[in-house]
Amino acid sequence: MIIGILGLQGAYWKHRKILDLLKVNSEIVKYSGQIDFCNGLIIPGGESTTMLKLIDESGMREKLKQFPGPIFGTCAGAILLSEESEDHKVKTLGRIPVKIERNAYGRQVESFTQKVVLSFDKNPFPGVFIRAPKISCYKKGIEILGKLNGEAVIVKYKNNLLTTFHPELTEDTRIHEYFLNNLF
């Protein structure tokens, strides 16, 4: 099995490091043709406006929309997977029926770490929230896997997983393991 990590911009090496720890093969994806050889995909954190620009330049948009395998998006990756961004200049991929607000907690000085309670594990997860987005609205069929102060921060929809925080910035592999074990 090969997991493609979208490597147009952002913290893609951090995801690779976690997959290496889990002994899962991965490939950094910069060209649309590479997507065909991947069983699953990860869209990392970074700047969503930059990534979308590069997705369109590289002709990946339709492939990512139609990709039959599981996709896991963190932070900017979550914005990309959402159906709609509150910020209309961001044209998302629409794989998960949620509406998302960019930089919803404020600028960098408001970035924080806080424990996230998970539905699938009794130990909380160390959530790193960097200029993080918020899910402002979601439709039926969304499964909430974790909340922070009552708000969903990790959700599953069909074979898509979304976190508004950065599990790749920790050494904790549980969310990547959940993705690999439950979405394939």
Added chain:
Amino acid sequence: MDKGSFEVKVGLAEMLKGGVIMDVTTSEQAKIAEEAGAVAVMALERIPADIRAHGGIARMSNPKVIKEIQNIVSIPVMAKCRIGHFAEAQILEALKVDFIDESEVLTPADEENHIWKYDFKVPFVCGCLDLGEALRRIGEGAALIRTKGEAGSGNIVEAVRHMRRVQSEIKKLSIMSNDELMAEAKRLGAPFEIVQKVSKTGKLPVPNFAAGGVATPADASLMMQLGAESVFVGSGIFKSDDPAPRARAIVLATTYYDNPLKLSEISAGLKDAMKGLDIAEIPEKERLANRGW
């Protein structure tokens, strides 16, 4: 809830990797930068080439300029303060800029001390000429390191020199045995614990970007191949004859830095890059890279 920890500061630097941070002086330029795919903008009153030409004391930008730029873009906004000028940094933090560049491009306010960056919730980026300088700044709490290069010169030679020096000093550290590290820390003038860490991991504990002289897509590719994880472009974009296409081309070149064929397509059709300066033409005392230590 823990805000302003070193972890969240470095976290933002991680998110900027593989991207281009562009100097802008107006909200129109900021818009062009964002539309070209910049991961962040550096809000300035004057770009380095103009600071150089203008002379006099270069200070923190007027908060009005910074606010206008913050209002127009959704990507992170950085701003510069003078070396050691913690009051300017406090003002920038109050403005909620996303990153502060304690920069040699501005006239230093303190010739001995840099800012104690742990006092701030906002992350700092600092320039370096060599590994010792990088580790001193990290010791003071910098969450991101960049080469100094020679800002406003349009000449990549100094950025290459600084990046190569840092990389070769890291390589040297990584093959040293424990009993050699204290002497090396002394030689570098760097905190011992961080020297030990770099020796063990073979890399800086924070991301390492390139700055100072990037003017073309090929320059961006060169710096990425030499080990930079992102690129700052100062005067190179808005001092060229074609800012918008050049900005876009440098963004693409930073992503596809290892694909010469793609780089040839990206670079084709661009107009003239900024004219630039031979470093030998810049008198020693006017070289910005010599500021700070």
